Amino acid sequence: PRLGTEWVHFASDDAGFPTLDLAFVERLVAELTTPLRYPTESATVPFVSADPDLLYAAGFSNGGGMGWQLLNSSLEATFQGFAAVGKALDPEKARHYRASLAPSGATPAPAPVAYIQGTADSGYRPPFTLQEIALDTTLPAFTLTEMLDRNGIPLATNYSAYTLEI
Numbered sequence: 001p002r003l004g005t006e007w008v009h010f011a012s013d014d015a016g017f018p019t020l021d022l023a024f025v026e027r028l029v030a031e032l033t034t035p036l037r038y039p040t041e042s043a044t045v046p047f048v049s050a051d052p053d054l055l056y057a058a059g060f061s062n063g064g065g066m067g068w069q070l071l072n073s074s075l076e077a078t079f080q081g082f083a084a085v086g087k088a089l090d091p092e093k094a095r096h097y098r099a100s101l102a103p104s105g106a107t108p109a110p111a112p113v114a115y116i117q118g119t120a121d122s123g124y125r126p127p128f129t130l131q132e133i134a135l136d137t138t139l140p141a142f143t144l145t146e147m148l149d150r151n152g153i154p155l156a157t158n159y160s161a162y163t164l165e166i
Contacts, residue, residue: 072097081112088139
C-alpha cells in the first residue's frame with residue numbers, strides 16, 4: 001500500500017506524546033525497503049531501491065528534531081546513524097524514551113551521532129535575547145552530555161574540548 005499524501009498536524013491543545021510521525025516513518029521505511037524497485041525515468045539507472053541495512057536519519061532544524069525523536073524511539077535500531085543540524089535534543093523526548101525503557105531495565109543503545117549547532121541559532125540561548133549564558137546550561141550542552149553518556153564516553157571537564165570554531 002502506498003502512503004497517503006497528507007502530513008499529520010497537531011493542534012496546540014493536543015495532549016499526549018506525539019507518535020504519529022514515528023508511525024509515518026515506520027511505514028515509509030517499510031515501503032522503501034521492500035524488494036520492489038522504483039522507476040527513476042533514467043536510462044542509466046532505471047530502478048532504485050533502499051537497502052534496509054544502510055538507513056541513516058538526518059535533518060536540519062525541525063528535521064533535526066525528527067532525527068532526535070527517531071533516535072529516542074523504538075525505531076532507533078532501524079538506522080545506522082543520526083545527524084542533526086541546528087536543533088538540540090529535546091530533554092522531554094530523552095526523558096520519555098528512557099522512561100519507556102525503564103520497566104524492562106534496558107538503557108538507550110549507543111548510537112553514532114553527528115550534531116552541529118551554531119551559537120547564534122535559536123535554542124542555543126534563551127529566546128529573543130543575545131544574553132550570554134553559561135555553556136553548561138544550554139540545550140546543546142544537554143545534547144552533548146546525553147550523547148556522550150549514551151555512548152559510554154566520559155564527559156570532559158570543559159565543553160570546549162568538543163567545540164570546533166569555524
